Amino acid sequence: MKVLLxxxxxxxxxxxxxxxxxxxxxxxxxxxxxxxxxxxADHVLDLKDKIISPGFADVHVHLREPGREDEETIETGSSxxxxxxxxxxxxxxxxxxxxxxxxxxxxxxxxxxxxxVDVYPIxxxxxxxxxxELAFLGEMAEAGVVGFSDDGVAVSTSHLLKYAFEYSxxxxxxxxxxxxxxxxxxxxxxxxxxxxxxxxxxxxPSLAExxxxxxxxxxxxxxxxxxxxxxxxxxxxxxxLRQAKKRGLKVTGEAAPHHFTLTDDAVQTxxxxxxxxxxxxxxxxxxxxxxxxxxxxxDCIACxxxxxxxxxxxxxxxxxxFGMIGLETSVGLTLTKLYHTKILxxxxxxMKMSINPREIxxxxxxxxxxxxxxxxxxxxxxxxxxxxxxxxxxxxxxTPFHGWELKGRAIGVINxxxxxxxxxxxxx
Amino acid sequence: xxxxxxHLLGLEGVPKKDIELILETAVGFREIIxxxxxxxxxxxxxxVVNLFFESSTRTRISFELAxxxxxxxxxxxxxxxxxxxxxETLKDTVRNIExxxxxxxxxxxxxxxxxxxxxxxxxxxxxxxxxxxxxxPTQALLDMYTIKEQMGKLDxxxxxIIGDISHSRVAMSNxxxxxxxxxxxxxxxxxxxxxxxxxxxxxxxxxxxxxxIQFSDVLNILRIQLERGAASNFPxxxxxxxxxxxxxxxxxxxxxxxxxxxxGPINRGVELASDIADGSSSVILQQVTNGVAVRxxxxxxxxxxx
Numbered sequence: 001m002k003v004l005l006x007x008x009x010x011x012x013x014x015x016x017x018x019x020x021x022x023x024x025x026x027x028x029x030x031x032x033x034x035x036x037x038x039x040x041a042d043h044v045l046d047l048k049d050k051i052i053s054p055g056f057a058d059v060h061v062h063l064r065e066p067g068r069e070d071e072e073t074i075e076t077g078s079s080x081x082x083x084x085x086x087x088x089x090x091x092x093x094x095x096x097x098x099x100x101x102x103x104x105x106x107x108x109x110x111x112x113x114x115x116x117v118d119v120y121p122i123x124x125x126x127x128x129x130x131x132x133e134l135a136f137l138g139e140m141a142e143a144g145v146v147g148f149s150d151d152g153v154a155v156s157t158s159h160l161l162k163y164a165f166e167y168s169x170x171x172x173x174x175x176x177x178x179x180x181x182x183x184x185x186x187x188x189x190x191x192x193x194x195x196x197x198x199x200x201x202x203x204x205p206s207l208a209e210x211x212x213x214x215x216x217x218x219x220x221x222x223x224x225x226x227x228x229x230x231x232x233x234x235x236x237x238x239x240x241l242r243q244a245k246k247r248g249l250k251v252t253g254e255a256a257p258h259h260f261t262l263t264d265d266a267v268q269t270x271x272x273x274x275x276x277x278x279x280x281x282x283x284x285x286x287x288x289x290x291x292x293x294x295x296x297x298x299d300c301i302a303c304x305x306x307x308x309x310x311x312x313x314x315x316x317x318x319x320x321x322f323g324m325i326g327l328e329t330s331v332g333l334t335l336t337k338l339y340h341t342k343i344l345x346x347x348x349x350x351m352k353m354s355i356n357p358r359e360i361x362x363x364x365x366x367x368x369x370x371x372x373x374x375x376x377x378x379x380x381x382x383x384x385x386x387x388x389x390x391x392x393x394x395x396x397x398x399t400p401f402h403g404w405e406l407k408g409r410a411i412g413v414i415n416x417x418x419x420x421x422x423x424x425x426x427x428x
Numbered sequence: 429x430x431x432x433x434x435h436l437l438g439l440e441g442v443p444k445k446d447i448e449l450i451l452e453t454a455v456g457f458r459e460i461i462x463x464x465x466x467x468x469x470x471x472x473x474x475x476v477v478n479l480f481f482e483s484s485t486r487t488r489i490s491f492e493l494a495x496x497x498x499x500x501x502x503x504x505x506x507x508x509x510x511x512x513x514x515x516e517t518l519k520d521t522v523r524n525i526e527x528x529x530x531x532x533x534x535x536x537x538x539x540x541x542x543x544x545x546x547x548x549x550x551x552x553x554x555x556x557x558x559x560x561x562x563x564x565p566t567q568a569l570l571d572m573y574t575i576k577e578q579m580g581k582l583d584x585x586x587x588x589i590i591g592d593i594s595h596s597r598v599a600m601s602n603x604x605x606x607x608x609x610x611x612x613x614x615x616x617x618x619x620x621x622x623x624x625x626x627x628x629x630x631x632x633x634x635x636x637x638x639x640x641i642q643f644s645d646v647l648n649i650l651r652i653q654l655e656r657g658a659a660s661n662f663p664x665x666x667x668x669x670x671x672x673x674x675x676x677x678x679x680x681x682x683x684x685x686x687x688x689x690x691x692g693p694i695n696r697g698v699e700l701a702s703d704i705a706d707g708s709s710s711v712i713l714q715q716v717t718n719g720v721a722v723r724x725x726x727x728x729x730x731x732x733x734x
Contacts, residue, residue: 192624197629199540311517318560
């Protein structure tokens with residue numbers, strides 16, 4: 001089957017591509033890239049004023065399956081990812097049971113077979129994520145995990161972390177760390193500061209994140225291995241990452257759109273959709289995240305998609321679980337808050353949402369070159385749209401961005417011989 | 429002249445004219461509760477639910493008495509724990525109660541923001557009777573009423589709140605309310621009990637009790653809330669008492685005749701010596717009496733609006 005993509009701005013910094021051209025796909029393979037391609041195709045898409053980039057990947061997603069299929073499943077999470085412009089997602093191990101064995105990894109990969117979106121499990125660092133003993137890292141690596149994390153909590157002890165770095169380095173896989181010193185955050189539900197005082201909510205200090213980032217980098221420096229710092233939310237952690245990179249350590253980091261978009265002012269309404277971990281921080285932190293993204297300290301944007309049922313989010317603020325969904329607002333927030341404000345260029349965004357995450361986690365290549373599989377994201381960087389939480393593919397609707405006007409969104413994705421454009425799905 | 433705000437969720441952002449209106453209205457009700465017949469028909473036909481998700485004796489009784497003296501029909505809902513542990517959501521609990529056609533809800537809850545959440549769920553008027561460590565507006569209003577009654581004014585008075593500011597909804601409401609009416613507000617306590625960034629509110633912070641006493645016209649002394657884990661914020665009650673407990677000796681040392689207030693219940697000998705608590709400068713029991721009048725004023729102003 002032939003698909004002709006016409007007149008799009010093609011951006012792929014990997015092959016120094018940024019020009020307007022046509023792309024011909026044949027049976028899901030890129031067979032021609034040219035200024036103007038005249039050929040009879042099964043599907044012709046005029047993508048004037050649109051952008052084609054290598055397929056975006058989000059490396060921090062919670063799919064809730066197995067265990068909480070009422071909140072999200074591998075299938076619905078993948079649909080949300082595709083609707084949001086992603087062709088690859090890494091799913092975190094805090095499921096029930098946890099992804100701590102080859103069997104659970106295989107289960108997830110089987111469930112994800114045949115989907116447009118590639119699903120890459122991340123295995124737990126410790127059995128049941130209990131922080132007591134290492135999980136079966138080798139078996140999980142063989143089964144296909146792309147990293148290890150006890151996400152939701154930090155690796156419990158420096159001793160286990162040292163072992164985890166040493167052991168995982170045999171497979172060249174990163175340890176993905178949720179930086180939180182839990183002794184400082186007991187019961188904390190929002191950023192410690194002026195607002196936590198005003199709102200009377202138990203505080204969660206930025207120090208908790210900075211301390212574990214410092215610990216992990218010290219252990220990494222000693223033991224070797226690779227560290228990826230998840231959902232960076234503090235000015236301190238950005239600076240710690242910056243300095244570690246300057247020293248040449250194998251450390252990378254990600255930031256979530258809500259952490260460069262919202263401050264803890266948003267908690268004022270006690271909307272439980274603003275309750276996330278790490279929490280929404282101060283303006284100073286938000287500015288530092290943007291700066292870290294701009295100067296290359298923060299390598300990727302990952303949304304920490306955390307679906308929760310309506311029932312769970314209707315508890316009082318302190319009792320409600322942490323997390324908001326993000327797959328379908330991530331690109332829109334990034335374009336609105338970083339591109340249209342000139343903090344990042346489109347090339348930068350492609351680096352942070354496609355190329356860097358794929359490289360850090362050894363995901364399937366997405367390269368716009370003749371002979372490569374078509375693994376593409378199609379953007380309309382100027383489309384104005386309103387977030388409607390009742391019109392999302394995710395099974396959960398816990399977003400604080402309902403009703404927000406955004407500028408720019410993903411309108412299509414192509415991968416695994418499937419194409420979705422403007423919500424229309426085709427096998428190609 | 430009606431109140432600007434529909435509910436009373438806290439004193440942050442409540443305009444000065446609203447606070448003044450409540451305090452002025454309370455003067456009339458204060459007179460009523462000294463009469464032989466203490467009841468007026470103001471809220472006859474109105475139903476008020478006291479929804480207490482956290483144990484409270486004096487606040488609940490004070491509200492209940494205020495409601496009954498206004499002739500309202502009163503329902504008491506007391507849960508020994510939060511709705512969460514009962515397995516029913518707060519939303520379902522209050523929607524069920526509202527379905528019985530009520531007019532006002534007085535709510536006490538361990539979770540900050542719960543009364544705000546309640547306003548999104550029901551149409552009834554909501555009065556916050558204390559939410560977590562957030563606000564306790566009627567306590568602050570009765571404190572302000574008592575200060576004004578005793579000192580003749582609030583504007584430019586020096587008021588210091590002493591003790592566990594971090595865990596105190598009373599402190600926060602007092603700070604917001606007193607600053608709005610023009611008082612100079614300070615807090616005093618160990619650094620572990622003073623929230624970060626509190627100075628940004630325009631509050632003076634003391635860690636030395638002598639300095640605080642010298643600053644003050646009024647000392648509002650908070651209870652050490654042992655049940656909220658406050659004891660882990662300082663080495664021992666003995667040390668706390670030595671550094672921050674109010675005694676006659678410390679007041680004499682600073683040659684200060686100050687108004688002594690306490691929202692109760694008192695840990696006698698810890699935050700306040702008995703001779704001070706029961707002494708001539710203490711207005712602790714007047715606060716309790718005034719509390720009924722102030723709550724009547726709040727219930728009246730909110731319950732009779734259209």
